[in-house]
Amino acid sequence: MDFVFYDLETTGISPEFDQPLQFAAIWTDKNFVEKDRVNIRCRLAPHILPSPQALVVTRVTPDQLIDPSLPSLFEFSQQVAEFTERWAPAIWVGYNTMKFDEEVLRQTFYQNLSPNIYATQFNGNTRFDILPAVYAAYVRHPGLLVWPTDDTGRRSFKLDRLAPANGFNAHNAHDALGDVEATIHIARLIATRSPALWSELIDNAHKARVQAKLESFRPYELVTRFGGGEPRSYVGCFCGYSHGNSAQAAFFDLDAADPSEFLGASDEAIFAAVDATPKIIRGVSKNKAPALLEHTAPSAEHLHRATIIANAPEFRQRVSAAMAARFVEDPDAPPKPVEQQIYGEFYSNANKQLLQEFQHATWPRRQEIVANLSDPRLRQLGRRLVAFYSPELLTEEETALFKAYLRDKWSAPDVPETEWMTFEKAEAALGELRSAGAAEPRELEAIGSFLKPIRSAIH
Template sequence: MGFVFYDLETTGISPAFDQPLQFAAIRTDDSFVEIERVNLRCRIAPHIIPSPHALIVTGVTPAQLVDPELPSLFEFTQTIMEMTERWAPATWVGFNSIRFDEEVLRQAFFQNLQPNIYATQLNGNNRLDILTAVFAVWCRNPGLMHWPTDDTGRTTFKLDRLAPANGFNAHNAHDALGDVEATIHIARIIANGDPALWSAILHNRDKQNVMATLETFRPVELVLRFGGGPPRAYVGCFCGTAAGNPTNAAFFDLEAGDPEILIQADDAALFQAVDGTPQIIRSIAANKVPSLFPIANPNPDHLRKATLIAANPAFRARVGQAMAARYVEDPAASPPPVEKQIYSGFYSKADRDLLAEFQRADWSRRRDIVGLLTDVRLRQLGRRLIAFHAPEFMSVDEAEQYKAFLRERWNAPDAPGTEWTTIASAMRAIAELRAKPGGDREILDNMAAFIGVLMRGAHHARL
């Protein structure tokens, strides 16, 4: 089915509140022979303030952010969606993509009213993350690669050091296309150097394969990495699924706990096993390509414990309830920003059909379509898009609401819920960068001028 290796460069590190500025992809066959490549850029959306640190890393200038020759983010997402459909079926591959690039891409689809935010998982598509594969190499065949260190002497798994350490000397780091080429290089090393391991990694692309492996109740090895430490392998077995979420599997750590004790334990002790430290029962997202590997000759004690879990469906059901309880929302809490509601429910068929029409229509018709949507999230995002791209179709009240939205977003206080770059945080970042030796004064001055324009716009919006 072939691969689509891709990477995004973004305005910052928040998938919900930043946006892609560059999308690069190289489509290959199963042997990594290139078939096609694309390299796209877009303008910044009107409500987003870019992180100065992100601009320094990517080399994007304020002038490029508003270049009228570049497509809008809305048009950018339309082009990428067309590729996901034209290239299907394919495996979409990145480096740390499951945790970051994929989430950024989904948010871009969501916030720009694409009907299918899960495009890289449907129409025969699936996903793979080479960073997760690298962790598996570290644990299962460490001699396959050279392991670079960072400035403190600790092993680093960052692509900009890992690729050069393993023979990729043309790496243009922090450019999306350069990162794509480096990712292909690392994937080729794994596939050619350990075909059996690569085959096992590919097997986990399919959530049905993952669940089938788990539901044998045989001990398996799960490779994970936490914090800044090295990856490690955990031996465990299937222990049920979270209530209401069949792709969220429970993994009982057979070295950390004894199921015979927990089967007799009360609900509080069981919840501690799921949510406490050390964590005896872990969560595996079967649809996020976990590094899960069968064990040919399991330890007899591990087999005994796994057999006990297999024979106790009531215990597995209790585990599922404990896992679900970790994510119970406070009904009295204020609703989160619409960006954080991306997974709050699937669209109705009627709304999906309207969104498909929205993508093809002109802005006059799009204004009408927004009023027909039943999902409140989509209506809010649709009104935002009208404000961005067709303000002439806004009422006076809607225009005032849009100005208020910009004021509140740009001038939000420093608080845990403020996950986006504000005017104040951007100016602080520029000051920090100016204080560092070797900073490019012209670039920083241009950034400050760009933020200054936004500050004046926020001031006028109050008048």
């Protein structure tokens, strides 16, 4: 199966409230022979304030953010969606993409009314992340790669250190295309030096195969990493799926506890096994290519404990309930911003058809389509897009509401609920960057000058 190695550079670290500025991808065959590549950028969306830190790191200038020759974020989302179809079927691969880039892509499709926000999992596509593969190589074959350290002497698995340490000297870090080329280099090293490990890891890109492994109730090794610690493996056994989320499996650590002690345990004890630290039962996302590896020599005790779980369907049901209970929402909590409602429910077929038409319609027709959407999330996002890209269609009242939306968003208090960039946060960030000498003064001055007229325009 082909690979699409890709990376994004963004305005900040929030998938929900930031946006991509650059998408780079290299399409290869299964042997990493290049078939095509793309490197596209886009303008800043009208409702986004970029993080000054992100601009400094990526070297994106304010002029680039508003370059009229670049596509809008809406047009950019259409271009990326087209590549997910053109190169299908393929395994979409990146470095730490499951936790960030994949979520940014989904948000980009969602907020720009693409009919399929799961594009890297449809049309025969699936996903894989090189970072867990690196962890697996570290645990299974420590001599496979050179393992660099950071400035404090701790082991570093960051791409900008790992790739140069292993012979990739042309790495242009924090440029999407440079990161893609570095990721391919690391993938090729693992695949060449340990074909068996690579094959086993790539097998996990297919969730049906992960499911089959789990539901065999055999002991498996799960390689993962927590915090700043070193990667390690856990010998465990499947013990159910989270209620309401069949993609989230429960994995019982067979070295941490005897499952027989939990068969008659209280609900509180089972919840603690799922929720406490260290965990006895941890979650495994079967659709995120976990580093789930064959345990070649399980002990008699491992096999015995796995058999107990296999023969205890009632216990597995209670574990499933405990897994789901970790994410129960407070019914009295205020409504979430629309960006955080992405996983609220699947789109109806009728709405999907309207979204398909929306992608290719004129803006006046798009405004009509938005009014006919039955999903309130999509109506809100659609009205926002019309305001962004065809403001002349708005009434005076709608224009005033849009301006108030921007003013409230960008002037929000600096509290945990404010997860997006505001003027207050941007000014504080610029001050920190100046104090730390982290950028040229003229670079920071340009960012500050860019933000001033935006602030004036909404007051």
